Amino acid sequence: MARHVTIATVSNFPLRLDGSIPPEQVADLEIALWRERLDTVLPLRPDLVVLPEHCDRPWGGSYPAELLEQYWPHRGDRVLDFLAEVAATHRTNIVYSARREDGERHFNASRIIDRTGTVAGTYDKCFLTTGEFEGSGYTPGAAARLIELDFGTVAPAICFDLNFEELLDEVVALRPEVIAFSSNFHGGYLQQHWAYSARAYFVGAICPPSRSEIRNPFGEVVATSTNYRHEAVGTVNLDSALIHIDLNRTKFDAIRKEYGRDVRIHDPGSIGAVQLIVEGDGFSVDDVIEKFELIRLDDYFAHVRTFRASRDGAQ
Numbered sequence: 001m002a003r004h005v006t007i008a009t010v011s012n013f014p015l016r017l018d019g020s021i022p023p024e025q026v027a028d029l030e031i032a033l034w035r036e037r038l039d040t041v042l043p044l045r046p047d048l049v050v051l052p053e054h055c056d057r058p059w060g061g062s063y064p065a066e067l068l069e070q071y072w073p074h075r076g077d078r079v080l081d082f083l084a085e086v087a088a089t090h091r092t093n094i095v096y097s098a099r100r101e102d103g104e105r106h107f108n109a110s111r112i113i114d115r116t117g118t119v120a121g122t123y124d125k126c127f128l129t130t131g132e133f134e135g136s137g138y139t140p141g142a143a144a145r146l147i148e149l150d151f152g153t154v155a156p157a158i159c160f161d162l163n164f165e166e167l168l169d170e171v172v173a174l175r176p177e178v179i180a181f182s183s184n185f186h187g188g189y190l191q192q193h194w195a196y197s198a199r200a201y202f203v204g205a206i207c208p209p210s211r212s213e214i215r216n217p218f219g220e221v222v223a224t225s226t227n228y229r230h231e232a233v234g235t236v237n238l239d240s241a242l243i244h245i246d247l248n249r250t251k252f253d254a255i256r257k258e259y260g261r262d263v264r265i266h267d268p269g270s271i272g273a274v275q276l277i278v279e280g281d282g283f284s285v286d287d288v289i290e291k292f293e294l295i296r297l298d299d300y301f302a303h304v305r306t307f308r309a310s311r312d313g314a315q
Contacts, residue, residue: 001239001278001280001281001282001283001284002237002239002278002279002280002281003151003152003237003238003239004235004236004237004238005047005048005151005152005178005235005236005237005238006044006045006046006047006048006233006234006235007046007047007048007049007050007178007201007203007214007223007233007234007235007236008041008044008046008048008049008050008231008232008233009049009050009203009204009205009212009213009214009223009225009231009232009233010037010038010040010041010049010050010051010205010212010230010231011037011051011052011205011206011207011208011212011225011230011231012033012034012037012052012055012207012208012230013059013207013208013230014054014057014058014059014207015029015030015033015058015059015063016058016059016061016062016063017029017058017059017062017063018062018063019063019064019067021058021063021067022067023067023068023070023071023074024074026058026063026071026074026075027056027071027074027075027076027078027079029058030055030056030058030075030079031078031079031082034051034055034056034079034082034083035082035086037230037231038086040229040231041231041233042086042090042092044233045090045091045092046092046233047092047093047151048092048093048094048095048149048151048154048178048180048203049092049093049094049095050094050095050180050181050182050203050204050205051094051095051096051097051182051205052097052182052183052184052205052206052207052212053097053108053158053159053182053183053184053205053207054097054098054099054108054184055096055097055098055182056075056079056098057098057099058071072099072101072106079096079098080096080098080111080113080119083096083113084113084117084118084119085117087113087114087115087116087117088115088116088117091115092115093112093113093114093115093120093149093150093151094112094113095110095111095112095113095154095156095180095182095205096110096111096112096113097109097110097111097156097158097182097205098111100122100124105139106137106138106139107124107125107138107139107141108124108125108128108132108138108158108159109122109123109124109125109141109158110122110123110125110156110158110180110182111123112147112149112154112156112180114149114150115150120147120148120149121145121147121148122145123141123144123145123147123155123156123157123158124139124140124141124142125138125140125141125158125159125160125161126140126141126142126143126144126161126164126167127140127160127161127163127164127167128140128160129160132160143170144157144167144170144171144174145174146174146175146176151238152177152178152238153174153175153176153177153178154176154177154178154179154180155171155174155176155178155179155180155198155200156179156180156181156182157171157179157180157181157182157194158181158182158183159182159183159184159185160185162181162183162187162190162191162194163190168193168194168197168198171194171198172197172198175198175199176198176200177200177201177238178200178201178202178203178238179194179195179198179200179201179202179203180203180205181194181202181203181204181205181206182205183204183205183206183207184206184207185206185210186204186206186210186211187204191204191213191215191219192215192218192219192220193219194219195215195216195217195218195219196217196218196219196271198217199217199241199242199297199298200217201214201215201216201217201236201238202214202215202219203215208225208230209227211224211225211226212224212225212230212231212232213225213232214232214234214236216236216266216275217240217242217275218242218268218271218273218275220268222234222236237277237278237279239277239278239284239285240275240276240277240278240285241275241276241285241286241289241296241297242273242274242275242276242296242297242298243273243274243276243289243294243295243296243297243300244272244273244295244297244300244301245267245272245273245274246272246300247295247300248274248294248295251292251293251294252265252274254292255276255288255292259280259288261279261280262278262279262280263276263277263278263279263280263288264276264277264279265277273297276288276289276294
């Protein structure tokens with residue numbers, strides 16, 4: 001059965017405040033900014049909204065470091081509480097990426113607020129930059145996280161994380177349906193690499209001027225912000241699977257004859273795999289795979305690896 005999920009990625013330039021703004025006023029300004037920015041997408045009733053890394057931190061190039069340190073206790077949970085109210089009022093899930101305090105420690109974290117306004121799960125950035133752990137005293141997270149929401153599963157990642165294959169391996173093992181990437185850098189081809197490796201939709205909320213994009217499991221862009229607008233909204237279908245064309249392609253015509261428009265076979269070309277997407281009701285992509293004895297992409301790769309291992313053992 002089709003599982004359509006509407007996703008919004010919303011970004012903005014960090015607030016450029018100077019030393020004339022006292023720390024106790026900064027949270028009010030951040031809340032006003034994000035109320036305005038969220039209003040650009042909330043009328044479209046998204047199921048998930050992803051915000052960029054450190055979304056409620058003013059720009060360090062203009063706001064004095066000593067005032068920034070005073071800001072954090074003034075902020076407390078005020079922005080979190082504001083976003084929780086927005087999530088509950090508009091029945092959406094929000095990825096809030098910001099500094100998180102835990103006693104004497106602080107983390108660069110993504111908290112996912114569900115439709116009730118409750119924090120459904122927290123991911124702490126695992127791979128910090130040198131400036132974060134030596135200069136700002138951040139504590140690294142322990143591991144990748146899979147967070148279950150009412151529409152499916154989400155694995156957050158933050159900025160510098162994207163460079164580390166060992167974290168990607170953890171994410172792949174969790175088998176998320178969506179990767180929510182909050183960042184100050186785009187990551188280039190790494191976004192596509194993560195999407196395809198995890199067989200997941202990838203949502204990047206990136207600070208401008210980089211674009212914020214929603215990608216399918218092949219890493220293809222399905223919705224993007226532009227140089228004019230720093231938000232994007234797209235609808236994806238989670239009832240899908242990747243299958244290799246080898247051993248499966250002879251069945252594609254029969255699938256089309258059986259289901260017509262109720263099943264789409266998306267072929268991006270060049271990579272030798274397709275995305276099987278169920279648009280109809282009353283059956284799932286698993287049902288189609290079972291009925292036509294299709295081989296999933298990872299199962300096919302596992303079969304090839306098993307054969308190679310058996311031949312190596314015989315030599």
